[in-house]
Amino acid sequence: MDYESLGLKVGLELHQQLKTASKLFCLCKPELREGEAELKLLRKLRPTQSELGQVDPAALFEFKKGRKILYEAEDRTSCLVELDEEPPHPLNQEALDICLTIALMIGCKPVDEIHVMRKIVIDGSNTTGFQRTCIVALGGLVEISGKQIPIQTICLEEDAARLLGIEGSLVHYSLDRLGIPLVEVATAPVLSSPKEAEAVALALGRILRATGKVRRGLGTIRQDVNISISQGALIEVKGVQKLELVSKVVEYEVQRQLGLLAIRDELKARGVKWEDLTDNFIDVTEAFRNTACEIIRSSINNGGIVLAVRLRGFKGLLGKELIPNIRFGTELADVAKFWGRVKGLFHTDELPGYGISSQEVTELKKRLNASEYDAIVFVADRRENASDALMAVVERARQALVGVPEETRGPNPDGTTRYLRPRPGAARMYPETDIPPIVIDEERIARLRADLPELPELKVERFIKDYRLSRKLAEQIVDSDFVSLFEEIVSKTHVAPSIIAVTLTETLKTLSREGLDVEALPDEQIMETFFLIDKGELAKEAIPDVLRWLLRSKGSKVRQAMEALGLRMMSRNEVEAFIDRLLMERKELLAGDKSKAFQRLLGIAMSTLRGKVDAAIVQEILRKRIQAEAGGPP
């Protein structure tokens, strides 16, 4: 695809949780809760009135529909600050230092005085109704494959509460994640291809990891991707959790926008006009009195109705696939779900089906006075929800006449996206008056500048030189989440760096491919594994088995793994006894060539001893014994 001629523009906002001792505005642990919630509380957020046009329509709508928010809290990870029952404590200076460090690494200019702002967010993800955020630095450049990518801002902000689920008008959040420090690095919208977007995302991720002060694991890094093409619209895809997914997301989004533009052209060719699409909803419950469709029947039995609307001239377009598994009908269903709180909708492009008979379809078309060029969309739900849903459907259908509506979308695991909500208007921000401005003085900048972490490219060279890693392995470990853990283990043990690096890259990748959640492996257990190898209590050959066992038995310790796997190391005496017995049993092998005998016997011995003793010890003992047996060197 020729992205340049499509006018593709991509901007990235990389969000990365920082590894600090406490949260951004209180001293709670910046971790996710493990235990049960100790406290549940129910809240409502009311949009504050401001100048007209600045109210976020989606937020206002949700408030009017009586959205309630249920928060869960646990003492270790939340206090009155997260509950919005106490003003924020002073800004976490450790987090600010990390942010300033990142700014200096990217060549951004730290601001002279930081002002913490309140950014209005009333979907419940912040108990206050706003997110606290501040600009730490402005205007830097990152060079990626020869191209200078401008960095607009580096912000320090509090992470939002963790969404647990939505049931009707009740939204469920956990407060553990709220307030974890987050750095946001925003590029200018200048990236011009999916590949470039991904390369920049990965490069920025690498720089952040180079600080050694960022959290790892699923959900600790989140990428917002702004995508537009010249004929299309600006779409924000929020919360891509894997940087490797960025190029796919961009590719699919371009494809989706082109699909929507094709639909627009087709509608134009068919002569469909804005006024053809009306909010004329028809109650067609009677047509489905005896339906075999389970969904419709149960809705009617629960007092719901079936409400339908005709989309003039839309026949065939609802079934058009935009990106894998996302049809234009899916887009209509998404807005219906969001605005109407319905579970889904039916449309004539996919009928008969779902237990709906062709007679019912015919009856439906009659009741809606639909021609063969029209499509019909209908929902089965409470009257209010059904009506809200169809209103959203008609609105979305009208937007199809224009092209691509601006939206905030969420990523699916395959890189396709789904509708989340309309794009909010300009950010509504006002000062966080509970936090006085913070002056960034030159001494602080000088101190941080003197101690800047190594840039990833330099680190790769150093690993090759100092640790004798191959270039490939060095790049892999620098690119991984484990680079600081790697250096820590190297500095604290005598285990060969290449073994540590292989473990932290290839071994973990293998385990991950086996379906194990390697993110869940605590650093301490990895470290302990290498300490035991260092002490000679565990053989390096046993590493994959130990890690696999640890991942399968959450919360266990390395020693328990060794016990369970029978990996206790044999003492020298035991090994000597074993080899003596072996030599007696297989005396015949000693008859011929000594070095062949050595190889054979070593193979036999190791098949039993692997993982219980270092191979070097077996070799040494075996060699001595053979020598003694032969009365001379083998």
Added chain:
Amino acid sequence: MKEGLPGYRGIALKVLSDAGVRVEDMVRIRRGSEVYEGILFQRSQYDDDEHIVIKLKNGYNVGIRVTPNLVVERLGEGAKAAFTPPQPPKMNPSLPKVSILSTGGTIASRVDYRTGAVTPAFSARDLYSIIPELSDIALIETQEIFSIFSEDMGPEHWKTLAKVIAHHIEAGAKGIVVAHGTDTMGYTAAALSFALQNLPVPVILVGAQRSSDRPSSDAALNLLSAVKAATDLPIAEVLVAMHADPSDETVLLHRGVKVRKCHTSRRDAFKSINAHPMAAIKDGEVKILTEEYRRRQGGQILELKPDFDERAGLLKFHPGFNPDIIEYLVDKGYRGIILEGTGLGHVSKRCHPSLKRASSEGVFLGMTSQCLWGRVNMNVYYTGRDLQAIGIVPLEDMLPETALVKLMWALAQAKEPEALKRLMLTNIAGEISSKTSFRWGAP
């Protein structure tokens, strides 16, 4: 402070006024290759004089240090906020009339996200447009009586407030709501309880622990519940309406003489002490929680007794307490002192001479407990009996603050020491309970 540049001082002020810019102007600030463009923002007077604050196009504020090479340019006037309140909801003229009176603080506000200005909004029209649910409950009339911080409220304000309330009741209000800062809301509630007697309608004080400019403010639910209480409650007393717990669900109504702010910041900071909350409002439903209350009934004529005498003090006894403080109050002409004693109502022997002097000079001495929960009893230990012999009056289970407010009020009503003592021991507004229930919350 210079006109148009609020909060700026010193070098920053000089640079800005030399450039001829004012707050809310569009400005460009340059320093070498750095360029900042945005709206000049006001500065807090507590911040230093070395930085200029601007709001960037992306909505963020940043502070720029004033250096010799800084160039400030005025680009033009910033767009003025044009607020058109949405159409107020349709009113149902048959709804009961409720007066909402304000003493300061804000129960509703608008935010200008362009300048950061938070504007209190208090006209009936504003309240309907910000909290439209109000239009289903009552016909509202509003009056702003003061615009002061809660900690600046005093007996003079209580008096004015009581008179204005009386006026609104006479004008036919079916209930009164008083919006009040939370810090001294308990004192004002007690004062109104004594000043407004034989009430025909409820008087509900209401506040907020989270300011009304934030989406999570407790103000709206508290206000809605207070107005609901004003129209529907069968209790004609002075009450405080605040959140029952951290959830936005239930609002409790506490008796004005039995309530205390018990937490600096939580939404449920107000607790009934030595009493049960009077009523709860949840999902717009009123639930009465006690049987002992003054009923709202027709034909009651309000008795207004709005005078207070400020010559009363509240002393908290503590280890190391110096009785000179008592001497000082007597010297200064104080007519009564409420002691917040230890435990059942004790102060050190060391205080006896000063207390004797105070008593002999006709200064009323009342004893309450710093335990807050429970009743004083000065018969259990002989030390208590000694104090009674000096003339100290045990004030049952009255809260220390309520006892102080009552004393200020009683001093204005009774001239004779005996009459004063009788008045202090007479239950006027539920401040003294006859029994101590085990159902009342423990501390």
